[in-house]
Amino acid sequence: MTEAFPSTLVGPSSKERKYDRQLRLWAASGQKALEESRVLLVNSDGPWGDQSTGVSGVVGVETLKNLVLPGVGGFTIVDPAVVTEPDLGVNFFLEEESLGKSRAEETCRLLRELNPDVEGSFQTQSILELIQQDPEFLPRYKLVLVSGPIKHSSLDALCSAARELNIPVLYTRSVGFYSTFSLQLPATFPIVETHPDPETTQDLRLLNPWPELTEATTRVENLEGLDDHQHGHVPYILLLLHYLDQWKESHGGNVPSNYKEKTEFREMVRSGARTSNPEGGEENYDEAVAAVLKSLNPFSLPSSLREIFEMEECKTPTPKSADFWIIASAVNEFYQQHKMLPLPGSLPDMKAQSADYISLQNIYKSKARRDVEEVTKYVRRVESQLGPRPIDIPDKDIEVFCKNAAHINVIHGRNIPQLNGDAPTLKSLGNNLSIPDSLVTVFIAFQILDGVVTDIQTRGQSGQSLDDEAAWSTQISRAIDEITSDGSQVLDDDCRERILEATQELRRTEGGELHNISSLTGGLVAQEALKVITRQYVPLNNTCVFDGVHSRSEMFKL
Amino acid sequence: MSPIDSPLRWRYLHEVLTKPGPFSDEDWIPGPETISALESSKVLVIGAGGLGCEILKNLALSGFKDIHVIDMDTIDISNLNRQFLFRHSDIGKPKAEVAAAFVERRVKGVSITPFVGKIQDKDEDYYMQFKIIVCGLDSIEARRWINATLIGMVDPEDPESLKPLIDGGTEGFKGQARVILPTLSSCIECQLDMHAPRPAVPLCTIATIPRQPQHCIEWAHQIAWQEHRKDDAFDSDDMEHIGWVYNEAHERAKQFNIHGVTFQMTQGVVKNIIPAIASTNAVIAAATTSEALKIATSCNPYLENYMMYAGEEGVYTYTFEAEKKSDCPVCGNLARKMTVNPKMTLEEFIETIGERPEAQLKKPSLRTEEKTLYQRFPPQLEEQTRANLKRSIRELVDDGEEIAVSDPAYTIDFRYRLIFS
Numbered sequence: 001m002t003e004a005f006p007s008t009l010v011g012p013s014s015k016e017r018k019y020d021r022q023l024r025l026w027a028a029s030g031q032k033a034l035e036e037s038r039v040l041l042v043n044s045d046g047p048w049g050d051q052s053t054g055v056s057g058v059v060g061v062e063t064l065k066n067l068v069l070p071g072v073g074g075f076t077i078v079d080p081a082v083v084t085e086p087d088l089g090v091n092f093f094l095e096e097e098s099l100g101k102s103r104a105e106e107t108c109r110l111l112r113e114l115n116p117d118v119e120g121s122f123q124t125q126s127i128l129e130l131i132q133q134d135p136e137f138l139p140r141y142k143l144v145l146v147s148g149p150i151k152h153s154s155l156d157a158l159c160s161a162a163r164e165l166n167i168p169v170l171y172t173r174s175v176g177f178y179s180t181f182s183l184q185l186p187a188t189f190p191i192v193e194t195h196p197d198p199e200t201t202q203d204l205r206l207l208n209p210w211p212e213l214t215e216a217t218t219r220v221e222n223l224e225g226l227d228d229h230q231h232g233h234v235p236y237i238l239l240l241l242h243y244l245d246q247w248k249e250s251h252g253g254n255v256p257s258n259y260k261e262k263t264e265f266r267e268m269v270r271s272g273a274r275t276s277n278p279e280g281g282e283e284n285y286d287e288a289v290a291a292v293l294k295s296l297n298p299f300s301l302p303s304s305l306r307e308i309f310e311m312e313e314c315k316t317p318t319p320k321s322a323d324f325w326i327i328a329s330a331v332n333e334f335y336q337q338h339k340m341l342p343l344p345g346s347l348p349d350m351k352a353q354s355a356d357y358i359s360l361q362n363i364y365k366s367k368a369r370r371d372v373e374e375v376t377k378y379v380r381r382v383e384s385q386l387g388p389r390p391i392d393i394p395d396k397d398i399e400v401f402c403k404n405a406a407h408i409n410v411i412h413g414r415n416i417p418q419l420n421g422d423a424p425t426l427k428s429l430g431n432n433l434s435i436p437d438s439l440v441t442v443f444i445a446f447q448i449l450d451g452v453v454t455d456i457q458t459r460g461q462s463g464q465s466l467d468d469e470a471a472w473s474t475q476i477s478r479a480i481d482e483i484t485s486d487g488s489q490v491l492d493d494d495c496r497e498r499i500l501e502a503t504q505e506l507r508r509t510e511g512g513e514l515h516n517i518s519s520l521t522g523g524l525v526a527q528e529a530l531k532v533i534t535r536q537y538v539p540l541n542n543t544c545v546f547d548g549v550h551s552r553s554e555m556f557k558l
Numbered sequence: 559m560s561p562i563d564s565p566l567r568w569r570y571l572h573e574v575l576t577k578p579g580p581f582s583d584e585d586w587i588p589g590p591e592t593i594s595a596l597e598s599s600k601v602l603v604i605g606a607g608g609l610g611c612e613i614l615k616n617l618a619l620s621g622f623k624d625i626h627v628i629d630m631d632t633i634d635i636s637n638l639n640r641q642f643l644f645r646h647s648d649i650g651k652p653k654a655e656v657a658a659a660f661v662e663r664r665v666k667g668v669s670i671t672p673f674v675g676k677i678q679d680k681d682e683d684y685y686m687q688f689k690i691i692v693c694g695l696d697s698i699e700a701r702r703w704i705n706a707t708l709i710g711m712v713d714p715e716d717p718e719s720l721k722p723l724i725d726g727g728t729e730g731f732k733g734q735a736r737v738i739l740p741t742l743s744s745c746i747e748c749q750l751d752m753h754a755p756r757p758a759v760p761l762c763t764i765a766t767i768p769r770q771p772q773h774c775i776e777w778a779h780q781i782a783w784q785e786h787r788k789d790d791a792f793d794s795d796d797m798e799h800i801g802w803v804y805n806e807a808h809e810r811a812k813q814f815n816i817h818g819v820t821f822q823m824t825q826g827v828v829k830n831i832i833p834a835i836a837s838t839n840a841v842i843a844a845a846t847t848s849e850a851l852k853i854a855t856s857c858n859p860y861l862e863n864y865m866m867y868a869g870e871e872g873v874y875t876y877t878f879e880a881e882k883k884s885d886c887p888v889c890g891n892l893a894r895k896m897t898v899n900p901k902m903t904l905e906e907f908i909e910t911i912g913e914r915p916e917a918q919l920k921k922p923s924l925r926t927e928e929k930t931l932y933q934r935f936p937p938q939l940e941e942q943t944r945a946n947l948k949r950s951i952r953e954l955v956d957d958g959e960e961i962a963v964s965d966p967a968y969t970i971d972f973r974y975r976l977i978f979s
Contacts, residue, residue, distance in 0.1 A: 011797065011821060020636045024826065024833040025730050056570070066837040069640055085566040088666075092615050095664060114642050176574065177858060195870060233767070349770050354814045357769040501580040508579050512570030515619035516848040519612065523840030527731065527869045530837065537731065538871040548848050549581045551735070551861040552877040 022070050030534035035073050037142035037533045042127045043079040045150040049456045049465040053081050058090045058513045059174040060147035061107050062522025068111050074119035078127050079104035090515050128154055131161055139165055148173040149450045151457040159416050168532050171416045172525050173446050176509040177548035179521035180446050183540050185413030190324040193536045196407045203344050206240055207255050207298050212363045217241040228277055235352040235360055236288035243269050266292040284351040299340055308410050319386045323393045327401045330378035342371035342402035372402045414542050417558035419447045419482045425558045430489040439545040439554040445502040451475035466511045517548045571621050574857045586856045596621050599689040599854045603627040606653040608834050609694025609726050611643045612843030614657055618665040620851045626671045629654040640836035677704055682711050690850050693725040699967050705746035706888050706970050712741045724849050726842040730833040731869040735845035737861045744880040747888035754915035771818040775827040778806035794829045893960045893973035900952035900978040907951055919965040926961050
């Protein structure tokens with residue numbers, strides 16, 4: 001073994017102590033990604049008519065709070081609004097003295113107090129002015145957060161600028177008891193460390209043992225000859241391999257392949273346990289019996305991976321390809337060679353003597369290391385074929401990829417969904433509308449609200465405000481027309497009624513936020529932001545609705 | 559300066575309190591009475607940690623004016639990644655006091671009364687003064703204690719004696735919020751087996767056949783410490799103590815050729831650290847306070863009665879009604895069934911009680927209707943009943959017999975009906 005034991009105690013640094021509880025979730029690599037990221041919050045985009053200052057921006061500030069605390073590199077708040085009396089009733093990051101001052105400046109100041117490691121700045125201009133005046137403004141950010149509702153023209157301009165730069169956008173609205181947010185990711189968004197449940201991800205290769213593993217089995221060939229202590233400490237993996245050999249002898253060389261055969265095989269294993277001992281059974285045999293159904297499945301390439309291997313990015317990497325695609329193409333080559341993925345190499349704990357377990361563990365680890373070496377060889381060859389790239393792909397990244405190969409994920413980013421004639425969005429809305437409890441009606445109510453706000457902001461009619469009955473009726477009809485426009489949807493009365501109810505509940509606060517709902521939504525949105533920034537775990541694809549009336553949420557792919 | 563309670567300041571909140579919505583109860587009368595009912599509702603927050611900080615902020619910005627908070631802990635550096643009311647300069651100060659002062663300063667017109675101490679320090683009279691109790695705890699034991707206490711306080715003749723308990727809990731990207739109406743709906747104890755403890759590593763593995771780095775750490779913590787430093791009380795917050803355990807674990811790992819003992823892992827194992835982040839706390843805390851607002855005002859229906867949340871893969875929540883169990887040892891009237899191997903000794907059986915999902919009692923004393931099986935306190939009684947430990951269950955109780963289990967952590971007895979396997 002080449003792994004060395006560290007010799008002296010290295011205690012945690014004060015930063016490691018401060019971030020201890022989160023490092024256990026995303027490790028140093030995730031923390032580094034977070035600390036290297038700046039996020040942009042567009043927290044309002046001008047007033048709605050004469051009586052309203054527009055978005056109160058609580059959900060945006062609460063989201064930032066949850067990113068500042070874990071140590072995001074920096075943030076910028078864009079918010080032209082001035083602090084008013086109603087702000088103090090909903091926003092915790094404002095104080096009495098803030099009244100009449102710039103909301104961007106005040107929220108920025110109070111958020112920065114939360115973590116001296118984080119840089120914060122603010123802008124009181126509108127987002128459109130900023131991106132038009134300074135082409136360098138947007139590229140500084142790894143993620144854009146937008147608090148709506150904002151007028152379509154601003155949202156569209158910002159989203160398309162971000163799309164050009166491959167910067168993800170989270171568009172959030174929180175009004176009364178409802179909230180919704182959508183995530184716009186780049187066209188392909190690969191994730192290596194998806195953190196699947198370790199229970200579901202064991203890869204032991206019992207049906208395809210490699211020579212060293214088979215060799216280990218021969219050492220327990222004579223189970224009968226072992227004394228009780230030894231017999232009760234044979235690792236269950238070796239027990240299963242041993243009984244598989246026996247099974248194959250009596251079944252023409254075939255392994256148990258269907259449920260009936262596996263149950264029979266399980267009985268065969270069970271009957272091998274010694275029961276005359278004081279415990280009346282053996283723990284290692286119990287473990288073996290319990291593992292039969294889940295561990296004896298032939299390898300098959302997960303469909304998500306098949307899809308990734310067939311993508312153009314994977315089949316023909318270019319000098320400009322991200323490291324992910326070069327490693328993916330190398331892993332595909334490995335798969336084509338062996339009809340297997342690289343072995344992850346981890347072994348679950350099991351009843352065994354220390355030395356036997358460690359030696360079995362080493363068999364898995366060395367096989368995994370050899371697989372990584374082979375993939376690395378393919379990676380290096382692809383690299384040299386592609387010609388000079390800024391830096392070689394780090395060995396560590398290849399190793400992490402191989403370990404997670406079966407669970408890598410590529411999300412195909414979609415635009416922020418709107419009711420603008422996009423066919424897949426309309427189809428998905430229609431399908432969900434036919435489900436009686438679906439929260440899609442709340443999403444539609446928010447689209448109607450966006451329409452009303454756009455109307456007020458772009459037409460600038462004096463006196464028009466969010467409680468304007470006519471503006472709502474117009475937008476409700478427009479939304480329903482849009483949903484039924486392709487002719488495939490007929491909205492029955494019940495559907496209409498549910499959309500109207502959601503709209504009615506949404507209108508209860510006249511566009512205002514309730515702190516609880518914005519705080520909860522700020523937690524959900526920050527969670528997605530962290531996943532996008534660290535490239536760990538699996539982010540939303542692509543819309544979530546939270547219903548605070550009934551305390552439930554729903555995801556939609558729109 | 560404008561008056562603190564200007565209607566303009568609370569405009570959005572008051573909108574939902576002064577007009578009905580499509581889902582609010584038809585009998586509900588929105589208006590000034592609802593607002594004054596909210597403002598006069600005294601709320602207790604248990605815990606001023608990751609959830610508690612958020613809960614205090616949320617209640618203050620939901621219009622509650624009289625809030626109390628209990629927490630026995632002081633602020634540690636590892637709290638600062640999520641407990642946003644605390645700064646580096648607050649390390650070592652009591653959480654309840656710092657949190658209360660911060661929210662009072664920020665939100666004008668709210669009164670927050672801190673108590674630095676344990677929930678068990680307070681009696682029924684204390685708990686009786688509150689309208690709603692919101693819990694943000696990391697300890698199952700404390701949850702079970704407050705649950706049993708609130709259920710014991712219910713007087714069917716006096717509706718005011720029924721205190722809704724709203725409970726939140728988180729672990730990493732996951733969490734749950736639940737509403738409990740003591741004696742009327744499923745309680746913490748009814749749901750106990752939904753939160754099973756992690757199985758402990760058998761002592762023989764730790765003592766003789768370690769295979770994992772965690773086994774070496776447990777050995778250093780449980781066995782080596784006893785052998786070499788039994789006169790020092792082990793303190794998991796003392797860096798020297800953790801360092802010693804780490805070094806011992808490290809040596810043992812080397813001896814068995816086991817890789818992966820780290821300082822961080824050592825701390826995690828001996829302190830049973832649960833990963834915690836600001837965003838999950840925000841979700842769960844706000845879920846509980848949203849229910850508090852709805853219960854106090856009826857502006858919308860409240861949660862019946864459980865919402866679980868998981869954020870590792872997208873945003874997933876599941877809202878359902880957990881069942882009230884007639885054999886719940888706290889709110890039911892039947893003894894709960896417990897299957898037991900009659901060949902076990904009483905001692906072996908007692909060891910399993912700490913881990914059984916339906917019991918989770920660490921220091922149980924047991925008796926049947928006629929006799930005491932094993933009693934830990936006082937010492938004379940312990941001595942008298944000690945001999946039973948070596949006897950088999952079959953010798954001591956009949957199949958189907960009921961036993962009462964008490965534990966120093968709780969004031970009530972837990973009733974189980976033993977069914978022989």
